[in-house]
Structure formats: structure tokens, C-alpha cells
Amino acid sequence: MLLRHTPKEVMDRHAVTINPAKTCQPIGAMYAALGIHGCLPHSHGSQGCCAYHRSALTRHYKEPVSASTSSFTEGASVFGGQSNLLQAIENIFTIYDPEVIAVHTTCLSETIGDDIKQIRDKASKQGLIPEGKHVIYCSTPSYVGSHVTGFSNMCKGMTELSESTGRKNGKVNVLPGWVEPSDMEEIKRLAGLMNVPITLFPDTSGILNGPLTGEYHMFPEGGVTVRELIGAGDAIGTLALGEWCSADAARHLDTKCKVPCKVLDIPFGLAATDRFIDTLRTVAGTSVPDDINRERGQLVDMMSDTAQYYYHKKVALCGDPDQLISMVEFLVSIDMWPVHIVTGTPGKKFEKRIKELTAGIPCEVNVRAAGDMFLLHQWIKNEPVDLLISNTYGKYIARDEDIPFLRFGFPILDRVGHQYFPNVGYKGGLRLLERILGLLLDRKDRDDPETTFELTL
Amino acid sequence: MSETAAAARIERPAIFEERRDQIRRIGEGDFSMACNRDSLAGAVSQRACVFCGSRVVLYPIADALHLVHGPIGCAAYTWDIRGSLSSGPELHRLSFSTDLQELDVVFGGEKKLAKALDELIARHHPKAAFVYSTCIVGIIGDDLEAVCKAAGERNGIPVIPVQSEGFKGNKREGYLAACKAMRRLVGTGDVSDVSPLSVNIMGDFNLAGETWIIRRYMERMGVQVVAGITGDGRVDDIRRAHGAGLNLVQCSGSTQDLARMLRDDFGTPFIRVSWIGIEDVAESLYAIAEHFEARHPKLAAGMVERTAKLVREELAALMPQLAAIRRDLTGKRAAVYVGGSFKAFSLVKAFRHLGMEVAVVGSQTGTEEDYKELAAICSPGTIVVDDANPLELSAFIREKDVDVFVGGVKERPIAFKLGVGFCDHNHERKIALEGFEGMLNFAKEIHASVMSPVWRFVPRREAGLNRKDAEV
The missing domain is CATH 3.40.50.1980 (Nitrogenase molybdenum iron protein domain)
Structure with missing residues (x-):
């Protein structure tokens, strides 16, 4: 018996989530906070939350992940966590000496009603925050939204640092959304090719894909600096990549500092990258250099060279809304049929958007927000697919149903590479195609009888 | 920062002043350690919570339903993360959560929990269900005990609450909560076929099949294994665990509380064992054999000798390679x-x-x-x-x-x-x-x-x- 607990018949479920396609808010806040230079994420709750988030991020990135905790005990849960957080702020600045502490809450501290802003202000009044250092915060109740919501909330928390001097600094803010450090690096490279000065936040490149030097640094090189975050208020515009991950922060910055924003999809695949490049060009008032045109041409070239292999192949996907939207668009653009799409994150908008993107597919498309992987597995049992795209947890389904499996999203616990090779941009599109094609052809080579097993494909 | 703290920082980098008596160098003065104290607020502690402690101990019971009552995170982070192998059912490797939402937090999660239990038990037919309490459940005050009792009666299996609210301490308290939960099962199974020369393997979780190695040793020594607690664990085995003649307790924290309960309630003696390293494994095996030979001279006759032979054979194979x-x-x-x-x-x-x-x-x-x-x-x-x-x-x-x-x-x-x-x-x-x-x-x-x-x-x-x- 190999994990075969999934019946084919789909039933309504309201009381129980099985094999979740999401996790809770605080880990998203922690990941985002790691993208600030010299920042120690702080979990205001029990010790376990912090330990779990650090472990999960460590398993995904294979990098040390430091974060502190308020270490709630029974007393704190009755009398409130104010004294724990004040003590924590003092201890952290004394011993670890970060530039910023990024506090996020937990279901526990939210439910007992701790007011982080008030506690932060109190810490400030008591002189616990040294001159030039900062404490930012966001509210991340685990019983609302998902890890994606937490990421978004911490991005918004970062914009609290931003100030408007009334004089524009000529830079463009780019909120990359929840992507890998390699993707963030790629976005910076593309902006560099276009000669557009950007402030990317968060920016985990260098922090969660750092080199081995023989030294351990709690605060590695890399990350957006506090100075840059302050300056974000003077930018000429903001590109928010991903409605779920980045839009709130960008809109807040618009309201607060009058920095106009555009919300785009995360640039996975050709069309989404086109829109990203074009918008960056327009906002910065520049033109697209030949280097980027060439990269685009290479992606189109590979799409044409290999088009016959994708033709009408059915795909099931599970992941986070922003990532899935771009990915589904890309798959449709190479003639694949995404037929089952699940995210654990709630939001009816997601279902609507996917329905629009897949409207031209001549078969039934199942899409569910606030779903789980148990449901996805049931759908696959009823309508088999040729490819499964999800985080590592999809491997149970892939094995059970014997489906080629592309690891994509968070977390990836059993493979490496995502830290170093981007999926965004035209180069990222090449990598996605290479991996999808490899999976499909490996399967063909495995399954072909000897008579039709061929050298050239 | 006080002067002493500054000095401490230069002398021994990165050490909290408050933590100095939790760090000792052998040979430097008096050896006394402060421990089992709560981690300092603000510390980047490597420790976890009560829920984590309970979850890791009970997790390997493969034919039980493990339902996490709380927001999704607690279930997501403990989904199949411990490589506890099972020789049969694998229900433990799925992740079940009541996925509490804001309204549940306001109005209570009891109804949702009851519904979840009914649905899951009907579909997966587990031998028992463990329902883990999380921080939030402790705060909103769901009556886990009552919901579980009623669900158990409705569905005809033991439904056991695990009082593992995260903030109630560190992993140790979680171990105790897990032991209390298991204690409810022990004593409810038929032990008529259990030999006096029998043990429970406790505090071993069958990571990479380790319990199976110990089981094979027991077989060679002529000792019956009643229950793996909890490595390759089964509900029915744990129900019969009181029938064992001796409890073998590894891992100082995790199952010692249960061993004490079994000693007090059923008179089952226990010994501390370790299955790691040459001397410790050999000593543990000899201790078991000697225990049984002393208790049951006739029945266990030759066991020490069999054990010596086992150790000899194993060492002969091991030492040259080592x-x-x-x-x-x-x-x-x-x-x-x-x-x-x-x-x-x-x-x-x-x-x-x-x-x-x-x-x-x-x-x-x-x-x-x-x-x-x-x-x-x-x-x-x-x-x-x-x-x-x-x-x-x-x-x-x-x-x-x-x-x-x-x-x-x-x-x-x-x-x-x-x-x-x-x-x-x-x-x-x-x-x-x-x-x-x-x-x-x-x-x-x-x-x-x-x-x-x-x-x-x-x-x-x-x-x-x-x-x-x-x-x-």
C-alpha cells in the first residue's frame, strides 16, 4: 500500500483540508524579511512557529536561516506578549546587532490581541531601538489567507520605511513577488541591460543563494538596504509583480508617497516577460536593447523547434496564485492544455483569471482556489494528465499516477537548482521549456517499445 | 549594553550574558549547568514547541488518523517530514487539518472538528484518531476532550485528544502530552498470547528502518516484541503494550513518561537503553538478556549466551571494516x-x-x-x-x-x-x-x-x- 488513500469520487468537503496546497502567513513574512539587508525576522509567538519556518526555508534553500522568536509561554498567552517583545527587541539589538528587525505575528499573538505598532512605539520611547536602526512589522494571522498573504503583508510593512522628499530619484521600484533568489538576480540583470536603475524589494539574492566561503554570517551580503527602502518613496514608479504577492505594497506606496504603480504578472514565459519589459521601458522612458531582443528571439526559437512535443498535452498544476497565472498563460501559449489547477490560497479572482486564460481550451478545465492536493489528485484520477507541475509535495501524486513531474514553486525539498537558475525572463522561459521537454521526452524514451525507440527526436 | 556584557562579547563572541551558565568548558571551574529553562525572548533558538514534541512522538503510528486542529501551518510543516518507515499502512504520511479560519476562531472550531473526524474516519477507517491541539485552540477554548469523546462513541474507535498547545512549554511537555495520549490506549488489547519474555521498543522511531534492526536482534535473542513505541507503530500493538515483560526506553525525553506510567499502573519494569554505538548497543542487549534470565531462569535459559553469540558475530563483521x-x-x-x-x-x-x-x-x-x-x-x-x-x-x-x-x-x-x-x-x-x-x-x-x-x-x-x- 503506497500512500494510496485517495478515492476517485470527488465529494464536497468543508471541515477538513487534506494534503494542503498552502501553509500559514508567517513563513511568507519571514521569507520576505530575509530580502532586506541586515534584517533579522522576528516571530512574535511560540518557539515552534519560528523553528518550523526556519526549517522549511532551510530545506528549500539549503542555506542557514536565522530568525528570532518571542518564545511565548503560558504567562505571555494570558497577559499578552508585550514584555516578551520588548525584551526581544533589546536582546536582539544587543547581541545580533541587525539593521532592522522585521516582526511578524502568529495566530497566538493575534488572538490574544497584541498591538505590534503600540509595542514598537513603546520600545522606541524606551530607547530600545538604537539610533539609525529600525523595527518594522506586519500582522500575519495564520487563520487568514496563506503564506502568500504573509509575504504580501511583509512587503507592505517594508513600505512603512519609505518617505517622500518631494524630489524624484529617477529609480523604479520593482516588487518581484515570491520568486527565487535566482529570479530576483535575473530581474536585476534585465533592468541593468535596459539601464533602468531599480530598487528591488524584497531581494533575497545573495542571502539565500550565497557562496561557501568558510565563514558564517548571520547577515550575508545582499538584500535591499534600509536606505533604498526609504528612497522607494521618491521613485518614479512601481512595478508590482503579482496581484497576490505585491499589489498591496505597491498600492500603499502609491497612496502614501504618490509613487504610481502598475500591477503585472510575474514574468514567467514569453508574454508575461514581454509585458514586464515593455512596462519597465515605458515607466523609465527608455528603449529595449538588442541584447534583450536577442534573448527573446532565442526563446521563440526554442518554442518553435520543439512545438510538436507540447501539442495538446494535458497538465495539472498546483501552487500559488501569481505563479500559476503566468505559468498557465505560458503553457497555453505553447499549445499545452492546463486542465486541473489548484491553489490553496483563497481568492475567487484566481478562478476567474484562470478561466479567462484557458477559455480557448476545448475540454473541461477544473480550477479551485482554497483547494488542496487531495482534490487535485482526485481530479487527475478522473481525467489523467501528461504532466504535473507543483512543489515537492506533488511527488506522491506523480508516483501514484506515474506522471512526469516538474518541481516548481515552494517548497522544493528534494532537488536543487532553483536557487541558482531563474524561471523568470526569457532565459527563465528557456529553462522552463528545457525542463518540460526533458520530462516529456524522457517519458517517451522510457515507454517506447524497442521498435519505435529512436536516436533522434 | 552593560560593561560586563560588552566584555563577554569580546571574550566569548555571540553569547548572551543570560546564557553564560548554560555553556560550560570542562575543566574550567565548577561544572554546573542551568538548563530546561525557557529560551530567552529574542534568541535565535534551535528549539521547537509542545506541539512539535507531541507530533514527532505520535507521528510514526501508521494506522492512526492524525488530525491537527488549528490553522494550516502546524499541519503543513509536519507533513511527512520524519522518515519513520512503516511496514504496512501509511495513513500517517498524509496531512489532515481542520484549517481553522477567522470565523472559526471567533465562533469556535468544535463543530468543524466533529465534522472532520466523522468524514475522515468514515473514509479512511483508522484504528484510532489522535487530535492535536495547537496554540489557537488553547486560546479559543474548544473542548477537545468532549468533541473527541463524542466522535469516538459515534464512530466506534478511540478518538484521543493530544493537549499539545504550542505555548505551554518546549518539546518536553509535548512528549508528556503524547505519552498521556498513548496511555489511554494501553491496557485495552488482549495480551493472552504475549510471552513473559517480551518487550516494547520505546523511544525509537524507525527512521531509515532502525526499529527493524532492533526487532531482528530481539528475534535472535528469543524475545518477543509487543509494540514499537512508536517506530513502525500500530494502534493494536500499543493497546497490548501492558502485556510486555520489559520496556526498553531509548531517548531520554520522549517516551520515558509512558514507561513510568506503565511501571506504576501495570508493574512493568523498564530499562534505559541506547541503540547507538558499539558499547551501548551491546550493553543494552546484555541488560535485556540478564533481566530475563534473572526473572525467568527456566524460560530464558541460554539467553545471555545467545546474546553473547549475537554480539560476537556482529562485532566480528563490524570491527575490521571499522x-x-x-x-x-x-x-x-x-x-x-x-x-x-x-x-x-x-x-x-x-x-x-x-x-x-x-x-x-x-x-x-x-x-x-x-x-x-x-x-x-x-x-x-x-x-x-x-x-x-x-x-x-x-x-x-x-x-x-x-x-x-x-x-x-x-x-x-x-x-x-x-x-x-x-x-x-x-x-x-x-x-x-x-x-x-x-x-x-x-x-x-x-x-x-x-x-x-x-x-x-x-x-x-x-x-x-x-x-x-x-x-x-
Whole structure:
């Protein structure tokens, strides 16, 4: 018996989530906070939350992940966590000496009603925050939204640092959304090719894909600096990549500092990258250099060279809304049929958007927000697919149903590479195609009888 | 910062003033450790919570339903993360959660929980259900006991609440909550076919099939195994656990409470065992044989002899292979930071067989007594630490110039960043490290990591490694 607990018949479920396609808010806040230079994420709750988030991020990135905790005990849960957080702020600045502490809450501290802003202000009044250092915060109740919501909330928390001097600094803010450090690096490279000065936040490149030097640094090189975050208020515009991950922060910055924003999809695949490049060009008032045109041409070239292999192949996907939207668009653009799409994150908008993107597919498309992987597995049992795209947890389904499996999203616990090779941009599109094609052809080579097993494909 | 704190920082980098009595160097003054105290607020502690403790202990019971009552995170982070193998059912490897939402927090989650239980029990037919309480349930005050009782009666299986609200302490309290939950099962099964020469294997979780190694030893000695608690665990076995003649308790924290309950309620004696390292495994096996020969001279006649034969055979196979590995490792140094201190003892001894010295040793949950015993078997200068953080660990690794670090998932990348080897002796180990064959696997894993050519590319260690080579 190999994990075969999934019946084919789909039933309504309201009381129980099985094999979740999401996790809770605080880990998203922690990941985002790691993208600030010299920042120690702080979990205001029990010790376990912090330990779990650090472990999960460590398993995904294979990098040390430091974060502190308020270490709630029974007393704190009755009398409130104010004294724990004040003590924590003092201890952290004394011993670890970060530039910023990024506090996020937990279901526990939210439910007992701790007011982080008030506690932060109190810490400030008591002189616990040294001159030039900062404490930012966001509210991340685990019983609302998902890890994606937490990421978004911490991005918004970062914009609290931003100030408007009334004089524009000529830079463009780019909120990359929840992507890998390699993707963030790629976005910076593309902006560099276009000669557009950007402030990317968060920016985990260098922090969660750092080199081995023989030294351990709690605060590695890399990350957006506090100075840059302050300056974000003077930018000429903001590109928010991903409605779920980045839009709130960008809109807040618009309201607060009058920095106009555009919300785009995360640039996975050709069309989404086109829109990203074009918008960056327009906002910065520049033109697209030949280097980027060439990269685009290479992606189109590979799409044409290999088009016959994708033709009408059915795909099931599970992941986070922003990532899935771009990915589904890309798959449709190479003639694949995404037929089952699940995210654990709630939001009816997601279902609507996917329905629009897949409207031209001549078969039934199942899409569910606030779903789980148990449901996805049931759908696959009823309508088999040729490819499964999800985080590592999809491997149970892939094995059970014997489906080629592309690891994509968070977390990836059993493979490496995502830290170093981007999926965004035209180069990222090449990598996605290479991996999808490899999976499909490996399967063909495995399954072909000897008579039709061929050298050239 | 006070003057003393500043001084402490220069003298011993990265150590909280408040933590100074949780760190000791053997041979430097009086050895007394402060431990089992709450982590300091603001510390980057490597510790976890009550829920985590309960979850890891009960998780390997493969034919039970494990339902996490709380927001999604607690279930998501504990979904199949512990490689506890099962020889049969694998229901434990799925993740079930009531996924509490804002309205549930406001109006209570009892109805949702009852519905979830009915639905899951009807579909998956588990032998029992464990319902884990999380922080939020403790705060909103759902009556877990009542919901579970009613669900059990409706569905005809034991539905057992686990009082594992995260904030109620650290992992130790979680172990106790797990033991209390299991205690409700013990004594409800038929033990008529249980031999007096029988044991429960406790505090072993069948990581990489380790319980199976111990089961094979028991078979060769002529001892019946009633229940794995909880390695390769089954509800019906635990129901019969009171029938065992002896409880074998490994892992100082996790199941000792249950062993005490079984001793007090059923008169079952227990002994502490360790399945790691040569002496400890042999001593444990002899202790079992001697216990049974003394208790049941007729029935157990020849057991000590059988055990001696087993140990002889195993050592004859092991020692030559170990000697080859030892040649490379002699003089190398290790740092050990593990969850429970029992493991630290065994590892110190195991490293000795590899010609290695343990220069740093610590745990998340050791007791003062544990640390005193540890100090007694370590060399002068060894650093002993309770509840360490990454900065401390990295400072110790550098100071003692260690070659390999033994720890868990959060420590691995710290070791690698410093350019030293690593061995996962925690949930994520993929190779059995228990028993005599486990000792060989351990030696091979340490050898592979310590001797890896990759460390010669690490700037900090390059020169040192080449110098040592030249000296040889």
C-alpha cells in the first residue's frame, strides 16, 4: 500500500483540508524579511512557529536561516506578549546587532490581541531601538489567507520605511513577488541591460543563494538596504509583480508617497516577460536593447523547434496564485492544455483569471482556489494528465499516477537548482521549456517499445 | 549594553550574558549547568514547541488518523517530514487539518472538528484518531476532550485528544502530552498470547528502518516484541503494550513518561537503553538478556549466551571494516548538537571508536544530571552547551576547528557554510544509524563527509588541511 488513500469520487468537503496546497502567513513574512539587508525576522509567538519556518526555508534553500522568536509561554498567552517583545527587541539589538528587525505575528499573538505598532512605539520611547536602526512589522494571522498573504503583508510593512522628499530619484521600484533568489538576480540583470536603475524589494539574492566561503554570517551580503527602502518613496514608479504577492505594497506606496504603480504578472514565459519589459521601458522612458531582443528571439526559437512535443498535452498544476497565472498563460501559449489547477490560497479572482486564460481550451478545465492536493489528485484520477507541475509535495501524486513531474514553486525539498537558475525572463522561459521537454521526452524514451525507440527526436 | 556584557562579547563572541551558565568548558571551574529553562525572548533558538514534541512522538503510528486542529501551518510543516518507515499502512504520511479560519476562531472550531473526524474516519477507517491541539485552540477554548469523546462513541474507535498547545512549554511537555495520549490506549488489547519474555521498543522511531534492526536482534535473542513505541507503530500493538515483560526506553525525553506510567499502573519494569554505538548497543542487549534470565531462569535459559553469540558475530563483521575507516579519521574532531542528551552520550562514545574526539557537545532539552554525566565522559576543554543558537555554534566550531558537525536540519547549512562536514542524526537521516550495522553506516557517513575533497576548496580550511597532510 503506497500512500494510496485517495478515492476517485470527488465529494464536497468543508471541515477538513487534506494534503494542503498552502501553509500559514508567517513563513511568507519571514521569507520576505530575509530580502532586506541586515534584517533579522522576528516571530512574535511560540518557539515552534519560528523553528518550523526556519526549517522549511532551510530545506528549500539549503542555506542557514536565522530568525528570532518571542518564545511565548503560558504567562505571555494570558497577559499578552508585550514584555516578551520588548525584551526581544533589546536582546536582539544587543547581541545580533541587525539593521532592522522585521516582526511578524502568529495566530497566538493575534488572538490574544497584541498591538505590534503600540509595542514598537513603546520600545522606541524606551530607547530600545538604537539610533539609525529600525523595527518594522506586519500582522500575519495564520487563520487568514496563506503564506502568500504573509509575504504580501511583509512587503507592505517594508513600505512603512519609505518617505517622500518631494524630489524624484529617477529609480523604479520593482516588487518581484515570491520568486527565487535566482529570479530576483535575473530581474536585476534585465533592468541593468535596459539601464533602468531599480530598487528591488524584497531581494533575497545573495542571502539565500550565497557562496561557501568558510565563514558564517548571520547577515550575508545582499538584500535591499534600509536606505533604498526609504528612497522607494521618491521613485518614479512601481512595478508590482503579482496581484497576490505585491499589489498591496505597491498600492500603499502609491497612496502614501504618490509613487504610481502598475500591477503585472510575474514574468514567467514569453508574454508575461514581454509585458514586464515593455512596462519597465515605458515607466523609465527608455528603449529595449538588442541584447534583450536577442534573448527573446532565442526563446521563440526554442518554442518553435520543439512545438510538436507540447501539442495538446494535458497538465495539472498546483501552487500559488501569481505563479500559476503566468505559468498557465505560458503553457497555453505553447499549445499545452492546463486542465486541473489548484491553489490553496483563497481568492475567487484566481478562478476567474484562470478561466479567462484557458477559455480557448476545448475540454473541461477544473480550477479551485482554497483547494488542496487531495482534490487535485482526485481530479487527475478522473481525467489523467501528461504532466504535473507543483512543489515537492506533488511527488506522491506523480508516483501514484506515474506522471512526469516538474518541481516548481515552494517548497522544493528534494532537488536543487532553483536557487541558482531563474524561471523568470526569457532565459527563465528557456529553462522552463528545457525542463518540460526533458520530462516529456524522457517519458517517451522510457515507454517506447524497442521498435519505435529512436536516436533522434 | 552593560560593561560586563560588552566584555563577554569580546571574550566569548555571540553569547548572551543570560546564557553564560548554560555553556560550560570542562575543566574550567565548577561544572554546573542551568538548563530546561525557557529560551530567552529574542534568541535565535534551535528549539521547537509542545506541539512539535507531541507530533514527532505520535507521528510514526501508521494506522492512526492524525488530525491537527488549528490553522494550516502546524499541519503543513509536519507533513511527512520524519522518515519513520512503516511496514504496512501509511495513513500517517498524509496531512489532515481542520484549517481553522477567522470565523472559526471567533465562533469556535468544535463543530468543524466533529465534522472532520466523522468524514475522515468514515473514509479512511483508522484504528484510532489522535487530535492535536495547537496554540489557537488553547486560546479559543474548544473542548477537545468532549468533541473527541463524542466522535469516538459515534464512530466506534478511540478518538484521543493530544493537549499539545504550542505555548505551554518546549518539546518536553509535548512528549508528556503524547505519552498521556498513548496511555489511554494501553491496557485495552488482549495480551493472552504475549510471552513473559517480551518487550516494547520505546523511544525509537524507525527512521531509515532502525526499529527493524532492533526487532531482528530481539528475534535472535528469543524475545518477543509487543509494540514499537512508536517506530513502525500500530494502534493494536500499543493497546497490548501492558502485556510486555520489559520496556526498553531509548531517548531520554520522549517516551520515558509512558514507561513510568506503565511501571506504576501495570508493574512493568523498564530499562534505559541506547541503540547507538558499539558499547551501548551491546550493553543494552546484555541488560535485556540478564533481566530475563534473572526473572525467568527456566524460560530464558541460554539467553545471555545467545546474546553473547549475537554480539560476537556482529562485532566480528563490524570491527575490521571499522578499522579501515578509523585510519583516516584518527585525530579528527567533531561537534555534536542534538535534540535529546541521551544521543549525545552515545555519540561521544561512538566517535571514540573512530579515533575522533568530540570537542563541542550540546542538546536542546538536556537536564542538569544529563550534562554532568556528559562532562564526566568528555575530555577537558570540551564545550558543553544547552539550547544553543547559530552564532554560538559557529563560534564553537571555529574555535575548536572541528571537522564534522552532527545535528539536525537547521544546523546543516551552518556547518557547510563554515566548510566542515555534517551528519544528520535527526529526523532527516536516510541511513540507519542504530545497532551494529548502524555503527558501520555512521562511520561511513562521517568518513564520507569529513574526507570529502570539497573542503579543500574552502578558503578557511584549505591551508590547514594541506598542513595536516604534510605532517602525516
